[in-house]
Amino acid sequence: MSVIFVAASKLPTPFGVFTMHGFLDEATGKEHVALTLGDVADGEPVLGRLHSECLTGDALFSMRCDCGAQLEAALQAIAIEGRGVLLYLRQEGRGIGLLNKIRAYALQDAGADTVEANEQLGFAADQRDYAICKPMLDHLGINEIRLMTNNPRKIKALEGFGIRIAERRPLHIDANPHNLRYLATKAGKLGHLLGDIHQGEVEP
Numbered sequence: 001m002s003v004i005f006v007a008a009s010k011l012p013t014p015f016g017v018f019t020m021h022g023f024l025d026e027a028t029g030k031e032h033v034a035l036t037l038g039d040v041a042d043g044e045p046v047l048g049r050l051h052s053e054c055l056t057g058d059a060l061f062s063m064r065c066d067c068g069a070q071l072e073a074a075l076q077a078i079a080i081e082g083r084g085v086l087l088y089l090r091q092e093g094r095g096i097g098l099l100n101k102i103r104a105y106a107l108q109d110a111g112a113d114t115v116e117a118n119e120q121l122g123f124a125a126d127q128r129d130y131a132i133c134k135p136m137l138d139h140l141g142i143n144e145i146r147l148m149t150n151n152p153r154k155i156k157a158l159e160g161f162g163i164r165i166a167e168r169r170p171l172h173i174d175a176n177p178h179n180l181r182y183l184a185t186k187a188g189k190l191g192h193l194l195g196d197i198h199q200g201e202v203e204p
């Protein structure tokens with residue numbers, strides 16, 4: 001694996017002052033980031049999240065998905081505990097990239113669901129590869145995680161690399177009229193463990 005650690009710095013946020021660790025995947029040129037809080041290398045299971053990049057949801061306030069709210073909830077949970085890790089993985093659009101995700105959104109505007117849209121563009125429903133996580137976690141001294149996710153594929157992938165999952169903590173976000181179908185498709189076709197999807201008090 002060609003992921004190398006480059007530098008670390010402080011990252012003050014509204015939730016707390018994290019340490020930001022920057023990594024370069026030399027094979028793809030992708031730059032990945034880990035945020036940590038507290039001592040994560042003490043051998044105890046670490047509250048953690050693998051967060052796949054979603055420029056639209058994480059930075060542009062998109063209501064088409066649950067990403068921005070999940071990112072906030074995960075950082076908040078880590079801050080409350082005073083210890084944890086968030087890997088911010090540059091796998092935009094479940095691995096198809098931003099421009100292809102916009103193409104996929106256009107197909108969804110025309111009636112396709114999120115899986116059909118990927119497939120109509122010639123992609124798999126989910127093209128993410130989590131192998132990059134292993135060298136990042138090794139660098140941070142983490143081998144056991146209490147993972148915040150609704151996605152069983154993430155658990156399987158980490159276990160496949162020898163990371164122990166001590167617990168899965170659901171990360172459910174209230175739905176809104178713009179992401180209701182997306183969340184239902186995630187649960188129905190992609191295997192996400194979402195239970196009953198609740199619609200919050202958000203204006204359409």
Ligand SMILES: Nc1nc2c(ncn2[C@@H]2O[C@H](COP(=O)(O)OP(=O)(O)OP(=O)(O)O)[C@@H](O)[C@H]2O)c(=O)[nH]1
Pocket residue numbers: 050051052053054055064065067070091092093094095096101104105114118148149150151154171192
């Ligand atoms: N191709 C495609 N990607 C999308 C769409 N909506 C969101 N995404 C991407 O889906 C990914 C969601 O990432 P995560 O929130 O980390 O993963 P998840 O599979 O939802 O799993 P958990 O949030 O951990 O339960 C991001 O890379 C988004 O950019 C869509 O309609 N099409």
Ligand SMILES: [Zn+2]
Pocket residue numbers: 054056057058064065066067068
């Ligand atoms: Zn998103």
